[in-house]
Amino acid sequence: MSGISRRNFIQITGGGAAVSTMGFSNILLAGKSAGHVVIIGGGVGGATAARYIKRADPAVQVTIVEPNANYFTCFMSNEVISGERSLDSIKFGYKNLESMGIKVVQDYASNIDAKKKHVVTKKSGNIAYDRCIVSPGVDFKWETIEGYDAEVAATKIPHAWKAGPQTALLHKQLQAMKDGGTVIIAPPPNPFRCPPGPYERACQIAHYLKNNKPKSKILILDAKDKFSKQGLFTQGWKKHYGYGTDNSLIEWVKGAEGGIIEGVDAKTNTITGSVEEYKGDVINVIPAQKAGKIAFNSGLVNDKGWCPVNQQTFESTMHKDVYVIGDSSVASPLPKSGYSANSEAKVCAAAVGASLHGKPAAIPTLVNTCYSLITPDDGISVAMVYNFDGKKIQKVKGSGGLTPMDSSEAMRKREARYAHSWFNNITSDIFGG
Ligand SMILES: Cc1cc2nc3c(=O)[nH]c(=O)nc-3n(C[C@H](O)[C@H](O)[C@H](O)COP(=O)(O)OP(=O)(O)OC[C@H]3O[C@@H](n4cnc5c(N)ncnc54)[C@H](O)[C@@H]3O)c2cc1C
Structure with missing residues (x-):
């Protein structure tokens, strides 16, 4: 600079x-x-x-x-998922805008x-x-992942890429997961809302698991081969979460090595990847996006x-x-x-x-x-x-x-x-x- x-x-x-x-x-x-x-x-x-x-x-x-009567910010929603803050702390209403004379319909x-x-x-x-x-x-390109749609996202496999009920659902699923479980996070292809967001989410969830369920693992199935702030994130994963060792809390699979996902079976919590199938206890699929x-x-x-x-x-x-x-x-x-x-x-x-x-x-x-x-x-x-x-x-x-x-x-x-x-x-x- x-x-x-x-x-x-x-x-x-x-x-x-x-x-x-x-x-x-x-x-x-x-x-x-x-x-x-x-x-x-x-x-x-x-x-x-x-x-x-x-x-x-x-x-x-x-x-x-x-x-909506209230807006939940996506920023800091990863802290809600990991239990560091409440959903209420990211909730905002329109009272102050209305008091300026702005009409909210x-x-x-x-x-x-x-x-x-x-x-x-x-x-x-x-x-x-x-x-x-x-x-x-943003809106989502649901058609890019077989078996994944708005209904599955709202009830079983949240994307939590618009903050609100799905943020709370993902947090509850983590709380309910057994120690030793696998959390799958599937970041989308470019371009998408908040390029570092999925990797910060992995950090936040890893922090929660390290303190509460240390036998568990996070598997990142990425549509891409590289990501935002990758050097800093992987440095942090090494420092705090054992990345690169046999006991790593985080594993990252790049797109070219099977990270791209093609389908989801919400009944069996199975993901069909381009190379193999993966089973997860908690699954967070973030679909490809559009306007x-x-x-x-x-x-x-x-x-x-x-x-x-x-x-x-x-x-x-x-x-x-x-x-x-x-x-x-x-x-x-x-x-x-x-x-x-x-x-x-x-x-x-x-x-x-x-x-x-x-x-x-x-x-x-x-x-x-x-x-x-x-x-x-x-x-x-x-x-x-x-x-x-x-x-x-x-x-x-x-x-x-x-x-x-x-x-x-x-x-x-x-x-x-x-x-x-x-x-x-x-x-x-x-x-x-
Ligand atoms: C996990 C996560 C973490 C993030 N962290 C950060 C961060 O740390 N820093 C950062 O800068 N960004 C962050 N972001 C990104 C940021 O939240 C978005 O880029 C930002 O919200 C985009 O603003 P927007 O106005 O385009 O959309 P939004 O803020 O999503 O607002 C869109 C609004 O339009 C409304 N709407 C949609 N369609 C209609 C319609 N047809 N009629 C009426 N209303 C409609 C929706 O209800 C919504 O209230 C994060 C995102 C995620 C998912």
């Missing part, structure tokens, strides 16, 4: 999730109603965009359409009629918009199943005045993370505000940091700053970086503390309070 030391960078980005993007003052124009922005999805991207549009210009009418958006400029909802009729922001997260369903219904996706956007504003390249942010959008090289969704939401909020006032969008800067906990006291991270080169988002050379492999225990402990303070900061940036 040049110019700015890694330590300072982490302090800036970890300590203040609101570091982003650009000044809002240039679009803060008071006065008459400046239009209606309808936001589909009250998760990380949607709730952040709503708050930043309203904060910049209270005259803009902002409506969120979201089917508890409903499901079925379609966007981009010609008539309205959102079609299940129960609340059509909602007209001047600008529509779509942040529905949320509303994006498909509304003609916002490309042939790969994700939503192409103008990366300066996040306006869809398929429909004018419709913007897509968060996991569903094509924002690479930004990863599909909550931090990215929060950053993208601020860029989009500013662009939408500018366009409602007939002004040009600013040139954005975006930030991402992803923390992972190897143990509650051993944290690692990857960070990067991004800018817009006139055509697309690109990494800023010399910015960001990884936790050094040779960092001290004290630094790792600090990174774990930063991870938790990042959680507190970003959730209050998204949901207020």
Whole structure:
């Protein structure tokens, strides 16, 4: 990292999730109603965009359409699975948004009629918009794993890749498992939400097993041959969980060596891999992903199943005045993370505000940091700053970086503390309070 030391960078980005993007003052124009922005999805991207549009210009009418009364963050949900924290601690409501004058309609958006400029909802009729922001997260490609579907995931083999009841189910299954059992985790192929997430989950579960069921094992059946922060994760697995020895708590099978899974039998807890069959006591299959369903219904996706956007504003390249942010959008090289969704939401909020006032969008800067906990006291991270080169988002050379492999225990402990303070900061940036 040049110019700015890694330590300072982490302090800036970890300590203040609101570091982003650009000044809002240039679009803060008071006065008459400046239009209606309808936001589909009250998760990380949607709730952040709503708050930043309203904060910049209270005259803009902002409506969120979201089917659930509460949102459970995926970040820190791995700590719920391992029993380090409660499900309630990752649950957030919309009271603070409503008190800012944001309207929250508890409903499901079925379609966007981009010609008539309205959102079609299940129960609340059509909602007209001047600008529509779509942040529905991901959906799953169920068809890629035989025998695995939404019903099996909800009742027997949770993916827990959307936090909530499945997070609690996976935790309960671990608690009920005998000592000596096998936990199978099957991470998906790229691209997917939270690239380090499955491997942090393996760490969290290993930490639980080490302390509670030490004869047990975790088998990671990976669709890929390499993964995010692999050097740091495997170093941590060696240090804490005996990785690479006969007594390792964790075994990782790469895609090329049989990790790719083809089918699941929920009755017998058997997985059919590309090379052999595996039996597990607790199974966590994370399926391949695509943009949320509303994006498909509304003609916002490309042939790969994700939503192409103008990366300066996040306006869809398929429909004018419709913007897509968060996991569903094509924002690479930004990863599909909550931090990215929060950053993208601020860029989009500013662009939408500018366009409602007939002004040009600013040139954005975006930030991402992803923390992972190897143990509650051993944290690692990857960070990067991004800018817009006139055509697309690109990494800023010399910015960001990884936790050094040779960092001290004290630094790792600090990174774990930063991870938790990042959680507190970003959730209050998204949901207020
Ligand atoms: C285990 C795990 C750990 C993670 N840890 C981190 C981390 O440490 N750091 C990090 O930065 N990121 C992390 N992430 C990733 C992060 O959670 C996502 O990238 C982020 O939530 C994406 O935001 P989003 O707005 O695109 O989607 P979401 O936050 O999922 O929000 C989507 C919302 O849209 C709603 N919705 C969907 N369809 C409709 C519809 N048709 N009508 C109305 N509403 C709809 C949903 O109900 C939901 O509330 C993690 C993910 C997982 C799975």
